[in-house]
Amino acid sequence: MLILLFLCFKYDKLLNMNSPACDSAISEHGHDHRQGSRSSRYAQLLFVLLALGLIIFFRDAPQFNTLGIIFVSIVLEALPFMLLGTLIGGFIEVFVPRETVTRWLPEGRWWTVFIGAGMGVIFPVCECAIVPVVRKLLQKGVPLSAAIAFLLGGPIVNPLVAASTAVAYFGDWSIVMQRMMFGYGIAVGIGLLMGLLFTKAKAVHNEVSSKPVRRDAPEILGSGKPAAWTEKIGLAVNHAAGDFLDIGRFLVIGAFCAAVVQTLVPRQAFVAVMDTPGFSILIMMLLAVLLNLCSEADAFVAASFRSSLVPLSGQMAFMVLGPMLDIKLILMYLKVFKAPAIAVLASLTFIVVFLSMLTMY
Amino acid sequence: MKVKIQNAIVLTTACLPSIIYITWLAAYYWLLEAGRYKAFLQPKLWPLLILALILLLLFIAALITQFSRKSGHVLKFERWLQAAILFVPVLFLWAIYGQSLGTHALAKRALDTGQPFPISGTGPQRSFPTTDGKTSSLLELIKNAEQFNGKRVAAEGMVYRGGHSDRNRFRLFRFVIVCCAADALPLVILVKSKIAEKFDNDDWVRVEGIFSFETVNSRQVSSIAADSVRPIPAPPPEKRYLFF
Structure with a gap:
């Protein structure tokens, strides 16, 4: 599994090196189909062969049942959100002019980060849906720091997550408020830090940071005259369909990795060391990354640790980090950010969440 | 003969995106029918499955209306690999339906x-x-x-x-x-x-x-x-x- 993840990262690096040549391949549907590197093909082929091998040779094993059920469940639950996310992205692509976006969220203004981190209140989407939306927002000129703040804060600071947390903790609104505040604060902090450390061109792939073609519907249709609404809608859906195929495979591979971890790693092994101060936060953060739960369900799993020795700070770490960083998200980020930016983003998120949770002790 | 086979491959490659979406549409419909999805998901999530069906139908319609045979020529292997990955969960669904966590x-x-x-x-x-x-x-x-x-x-x-x-x-x-x-x-x-x-x-x-x-x-x-x-x-x- 680690080899698979490594190859995916390597593939991403190679793609960046070759990007000028690769970016030229544009299909009939108007989507980039960059020439995959050899490593890319190996990684993806390895995944397909591994999956087929499991189905053929281990179908009767109890481990296969657990793996298969968890894998299919994650994909079945996440897929509609991803479809919706890509559809929203498609509509942003076709209907929202770049000028409007840059007028509302101008580049180089620090306050846009505060808006980005709270946008989940208006667009309550989970972490699977948010990646394609952020990808399109970046293409439309949203500043990097604001986009990252939305990416990290959106799946936490939203009414659906607040409601599920309240139910999981039997209406304890202080926990709900803490989760929202930590989510918002950390998203703002990391958004600002990423804005300081990276320029947009250095952080995101070329086709995401600057898109000279396909900006407006008339250009895409090639007619020069304003496109009809029906044509625009068709185009938006077509974009969405192409984007989903592009990003969806990372969801599948990420879900598979998460299922493997859930199948092989006993949770009791983590709980055994939970009574060490500070360590419980780290362990719960590690669990959040490995389990890949939806932000609308993770509060129930976090709440289940109340009966063991896990302190509230550990439970909160699980609920704050999970929607920001997990295996499937890291793989999906590959379609938006360059590998160095992902490494810094992941490290920063992990460190900031850990330090924030230590303040709860 | 060789040209015919080549044409068939090009046509199939061009159709792959639609085939993926149609397969997923069939999978979601099958799960929704008779409540089979409850073997994996919370029953209250049925609107999510309806949403998936609607979106998949939309995507299929958009791909069919803007279908181009020429797209089959573009990066053939990549497309097949992409399709294979997206088919994997459907294969798992077929293989494990009837089992449960134990x-x-x-x-x-x-x-x-x-x-x-x-x-x-x-x-x-x-x-x-x-x-x-x-x-x-x-x-x-x-x-x-x-x-x-x-x-x-x-x-x-x-x-x-x-x-x-x-x-x-x-x-x-x-x-x-x-x-x-x-x-x-x-x-x-x-x-x-x-x-x-x-x-x-x-x-x-x-x-x-x-x-x-x-x-x-x-x-x-x-x-x-x-x-x-x-x-x-x-x-x-x-x-x-x-x-x-």
């Missing part, structure tokens, strides 16, 4: 007592009628454990003998799902019965007896002193889990 998953997920809720919880208390003769779900029993204390109860679930169970004990368990099986949490009740050793891991049983608390490894756990334990057929896959 003792293997329990062993990886149980946390000491295995209870996701504190026994004397702070949750909303509901009054329950006397449960004599009626089957209570493990979720009801554990969430309202104090109200059932000392009362006669009946519960159904799977058997987990584990490494520590003695001859007269086993654990009765079921999984409770919040959103999907990935977040499934085990609900476990200790069962004391003279015929406990007759049952194997993953057997479905109905247990009747007196509900009480017991201290195991300095932790309070729910238990049933059973006077009747009998095997029952495994429920259909969509009815094997409890839902929060």
Whole structure:
């Protein structure tokens, strides 16, 4: 599994090196189909062969049942959100002019980060849906720091997550408020830090940071005259369909990795060391990354640790980090950010969440 | 002949995106029909499946209306690989439907007592009628454990003998799902019965007896002193889990 993840990262690096040549391949549907590197093909082929091998040779094993059920469940639950996310992205692509976006969220203004981190209140989407939306927002000129703040804060600071947390903790609104505040604060902090450390061109792939073609519907249709609404809608859906195929495979591979971890790693092994101060936060953060739960369900799993020795700070770490960083998200980020930016983003998120949770002790 | 085969490959490659979406559309429809999705997802999530069907239909319509045979020439191998990856979950769905999380998953997920809720919880208390003769779900029993204390109860679930169970004990368990099986949490009740050793891991049983608390490894756990334990057929896959 680690080899698979490594190859995916390597593939991403190679793609960046070759990007000028690769970016030229544009299909009939108007989507980039960059020439995959050899490593890319190996990684993806390895995944397909591994999956087929499991189905053929281990179908009767109890481990296969657990793996298969968890894998299919994650994909079945996440897929509609991803479809919706890509559809929203498609509509942003076709209907929202770049000028409007840059007028509302101008580049180089620090306050846009505060808006980005709270946008989940208006667009309550989970972490699977948010990646394609952020990808399109970046293409439309949203500043990097604001986009990252939305990416990290959106799946936490939203009414659906607040409601599920309240139910999981039997209406304890202080926990709900803490989760929202930590989510918002950390998203703002990391958004600002990423804005300081990276320029947009250095952080995101070329086709995401600057898109000279396909900006407006008339250009895409090639007619020069304003496109009809029906044509625009068709185009938006077509974009969405192409984007989903592009990003969806990372969801599948990420879900598979998460299922493997859930199948092989006993949770009791983590709980055994939970009574060490500070360590419980780290362990719960590690669990959040490995389990890949939806932000609308993770509060129930976090709440289940109340009966063991896990302190509230550990439970909160699980609920704050999970929607920001997990295996499937890291793989999906590959379609938006360059590998160095992902490494810094992941490290920063992990460190900031850990330090924030230590303040709860 | 060679040209014909080449043309067929080009055409199939051009059709691949539509084929992927049609396959997923069929999978979601099959899951929604007769409630099969409950073997993986919380029943309340049915609108999500409807949403998926609508979006998949939209995507298929858009791809068909703007279909171009020329797209089959673009990066053929990449497209096939992409399609293969997106088909993998459907293959798994086909391979594992009918199975459910069992003792293997329990062993990886149980946390000491295995209870996701504190026994004397702070949750909303509901009054329950006397449960004599009626089957209570493990979720009801554990969430309202104090109200059932000392009362006669009946519960159904799977058997987990584990490494520590003695001859007269086993654990009765079921999984409770919040959103999907990935977040499934085990609900476990200790069962004391003279015929406990007759049952194997993953057997479905109905247990009747007196509900009480017991201290195991300095932790309070729910238990049933059973006077009747009998095997029952495994429920259909969509009815094997409890839902929060």
